[in-house]
Amino acid sequence: MHPAAHVAPGAQIGAGCHIGPGCIVSAEAVLEPGVELMAHVVVDGRVRIGAGAKVFPFATIGLPPQDLKYKGEPTGVVIGPRTQIREHVTIHRGSTGGEGMTRIGADCLLMCVAHVGHDCRIGDGVIIVNKVMLAGHVEIGDFALIQGGAAVQQFVRIGRMAMVAGMSGVERNVLPYSRVKGFRAKHAGLNAIGMRRRLGLTKEQVVVVARAVHDLYRQGRPEETAVALLPAYAGNELVEEILGFARNRGRHGLVPFGRWSDEEDGGEGS
Template identity: 40%
Template sequence: MRILGHDGPAGVTSDIHPSAVIENGAQIGDGCVIGPFCHIGPEVTLGDNVIVKSHVVITGQTMIGDATEIYSFAVIGEIPQDLKFDGEKTSLIVGARNRIREHVTMNTGTKGGGGITRVGDDNLFMAGCHVAHDVQIANRVIVVNSAALAGHCIIEDDVIIGGLSGVHQFVRIGRGAIIGAVTMVTNDVIPYGLVQADRGRLDGLNLVGLKRKGVSRSDITALRAAFQMLAQGDGAFQERARRLGEETDSDYVQHIVDFILGDTGRSFLTPG
């Protein structure tokens, strides 16, 4: 079924299966494909070339960026699983070129958390994972099957979160970090960190990820030295980070320093 200008600007053309329910007010971009038995709510905006497979629900005040693909039985933009939520108007904003696989759930924000759950570009959410209210996810993040991000988490660029893992509310995970499978993360994770074990232990650096990204040998050497200083230096963890910032000329090490000295509602996973 071809629909021309479906509740959108003149000239918009989308393929919408006749069994799909598109409520009045929904904005459907050019080149979208919406499969059978989908439900698109009245406050939903789909960018251009969004693909929605069969049996998907997109509801709430939700924006989906260009060329994002959403697979069967995902529920995107439902209200938060937070008993403090009182029906206030909040939203979910998903960027471009994301792949959201089967049974993924993403909730809108809450008034107490700023009102917006936000997902960046080029992320992969594997089957069954959950993104809770007010979570902020950057770009090129991979969340593996059945992992769950609790409310207010911040996930920076290029993070990988292993399958069946859980991230506690308000936790920050720094860019380039990797979380092993079946891991509970209850405190902030430094950029480029490697976390594993059932109760989340900071075991080193994500060296494989750094090498795959093409980080120079000198920067990797600087990161190793920085990790050693954070693990064994004198003073409290933040004091070691401040000294590290005064001594380093590596941008990668500076990312770690800035992260440790930034605002947080949690403590840190520290080297053993």
């Protein structure tokens, strides 16, 4: 621990941690073995940072949520192992309006100046690029990619391995394995390259999934259509995952279908 750092009595610091100059660590914080806080990092309140995670200068973790209903309740943040949090990232603690915890999974990368609002739940292997803004209660599935400057409305769900294009505004839920883009984000195809690379799918298998997504949107009421489509794609785990996601409407429906749907078998992979 650098002599210019301040670690409050009661903080639990694991073996091999490095706490650089100007860092402030609260009494309720838990740093698991090998965590590195480079310099001028603030860890406030009930925060647990997983083993081997690395936090770059001027990031803040666990400060109170930007929620006028919050009255100082004992909420917190949990960050998974080996996650990297770059410069000026802000991660706010949970609120009583959610489960009380903001959660970020293992092996994630949060790039500079990204914001993670209260009660967000982010899966493993997620990449959040510079200046992304996540409002409260956003859910992001494993290995999703949110590109630079995108803004995600509160309570929106983004499925596993989905891709959100830079500068997009996401007001509705994003299907697993899909790509969305636009000032008001619309469905723009599948993350086909990512599906082939990470899941080992053939192009023909990806086309089946693409056809299911077309069928899902064709009737105009995808939450209801998903139920009717299940028998036709029974046994296809990816399609069943997509249809199950579509059925769980939550507070928002799905992003609308875009005019660029002819790109269904293209796109960039993560």
